[in-house]
Amino acid sequence: MEILKQRILKDGKGIGTSILKVDSFLNHQIDIDLMEKLGQEFYEHFKGKKVTKILTIEASGIAIAAFVAKAFNVPLVFAKKVVSKNLEGEILTSSVQSYTKGLIYLINVSKKFITEGDNVLLIDDFLANGSALLGLADIVKQGGAHLVGAGIAIEKSFQPGRQRANDMGIDVYSLACIESIDDNNIKFKEY
Amino acid sequence: MEILKQRILKDGKGIGTSILKVDSFLNHQIDIDLMEKLGQEFYEHFKGKKVTKILTIEASGIAIAAFVAKAFNVPLVFAKKVVSKNLEGEILTSSVQSYTKGLIYLINVSKKFITEGDNVLLIDDFLANGSALLGLADIVKQGGAHLVGAGIAIEKSFQPGRQRANDMGIDVYSLACIESIDDNNIKFKEY
Numbered sequence: 212m213e214i215l216k217q218r219i220l221k222d223g224k225g226i227g228t229s230i231l232k233v234d235s236f237l238n239h240q241i242d243i244d245l246m247e248k249l250g251q252e253f254y255e256h257f258k259g260k261k262v263t264k265i266l267t268i269e270a271s272g273i274a275i276a277a278f279v280a281k282a283f284n285v286p287l288v289f290a291k292k293v294v295s296k297n298l299e300g301e302i303l304t305s306s307v308q309s310y311t312k313g314l315i316y317l318i319n320v321s322k323k324f325i326t327e328g329d330n331v332l333l334i335d336d337f338l339a340n341g342s343a344l345l346g347l348a349d350i351v352k353q354g355g356a357h358l359v360g361a362g363i364a365i366e367k368s369f370q371p372g373r374q375r376a377n378d379m380g381i382d383v384y385s386l387a388c389i390e391s392i393d394d395n396n397i398k399f400k401e402y
Numbered sequence: 403m404e405i406l407k408q409r410i411l412k413d414g415k416g417i418g419t420s421i422l423k424v425d426s427f428l429n430h431q432i433d434i435d436l437m438e439k440l441g442q443e444f445y446e447h448f449k450g451k452k453v454t455k456i457l458t459i460e461a462s463g464i465a466i467a468a469f470v471a472k473a474f475n476v477p478l479v480f481a482k483k484v485v486s487k488n489l490e491g492e493i494l495t496s497s498v499q500s501y502t503k504g505l506i507y508l509i510n511v512s513k514k515f516i517t518e519g520d521n522v523l524l525i526d527d528f529l530a531n532g533s534a535l536l537g538l539a540d541i542v543k544q545g546g547a548h549l550v551g552a553g554i555a556i557e558k559s560f561q562p563g564r565q566r567a568n569d570m571g572i573d574v575y576s577l578a579c580i581e582s583i584d585d586n587n588i589k590f591k592e593y
């Protein structure tokens with residue numbers, strides 16, 4: 212998606228060979244107009260799939276996913292990383308390893324919200340090692356729902372997430388695929 | 403806001419005298435159409451205030467705040483609860499006590515995104531003890547920005563958050579104020 216790639220080149224910041232900071236428009240400060248365009252783009256790609264739910268993971272996927280849900284006119288569900296007092300009853304749970312934060316955490320979704328008959332589209336801001344995406348896919352499977360595919364804003368194609376998702380048979384649609392980062396020399400890959 | 407109150411009565415679940423579960427439409431599964439209406443309502447209330455930024459806190463404030471930001475056509479910033487490798491540079495930080503989760507955590511905002519000249523509107527899904535709201539207000543102050551006010555979806559008026567915010571001079575606008583919860587006997591308060 213050209214508009215996202217141009218924005219990454221303009222406002223993104225590569226650090227070393229693996230970190231891409233996009234905190235000025237995507238995952239800390241958020242450009243809402245851009246989020247709407249991303250939402251529309253995912254809708255165009257997946258609109259034939261009878262999507263009934265959008266599933267993402269807190270926190271930085273939520274703003275994008277909200278506009279995908281708006282485009283599809285379906286509810287958004289976000290997986291929670293902490294079980295709070297407000298999340299009880301039967302829970303679908305899976306574990307996710309965060310390389311950025313250097314920890315393993317559980318993600319949780321109330322069983323009420325992902326059920327048989329649901330066609331679930333996963334949305335996230337980044338695909339890197341694929342751990343979050345596979346955790347979400349696991350939750351969809353546990354809930355007995357159908358996984359439509361995954362919409363990703365930025366894919367780090369030099370990390371194994373895309374391959375791992377493809378090996379699981381997940382239809383991944385990424386709007387900007389990063390082939391390499393060398394400080395501010397950011398190269399895109401075309402599939 | 404009548405539509406929100408009716409939805410609370412229809413789909414909310416009171417537990418004991420202090421917990422209100424609204425996870426089917428507000429803070430786990432999210433009704434996007436409702437979020438848009440909340441966003442529009444906050445816009446109508448604060449539109450004369452020259453708002454330049456919407457500030458919320460991850461995670462459950464983000465979906466509402468995204469539609470407030472859309473209505474104002476300004477960026478959304480969300481405070482992060484964990485300092486990750488991707489959040490470096492100068493950081494505004496404050497501490498927040500979560501009664502729901504039984505812990506104290508730090509909230510963090512990059513100094514780049516809340517600055518002098520900003521007119522900041524705080525948005526959150528709940529106001530209970532007010533700790534999150536006061537933490538966000540503290541961050542606005544640290545950044546040298548002007549605090550316009552706070553838009554809250556659901557206020558638990560029987561808890562001290564509203565009073566604490568008023569004591570700080572914060573203009574709080576809550577769309578549904580809960581006077582009392584007694585299991586599923588939920589009473590609203592009018593200011």
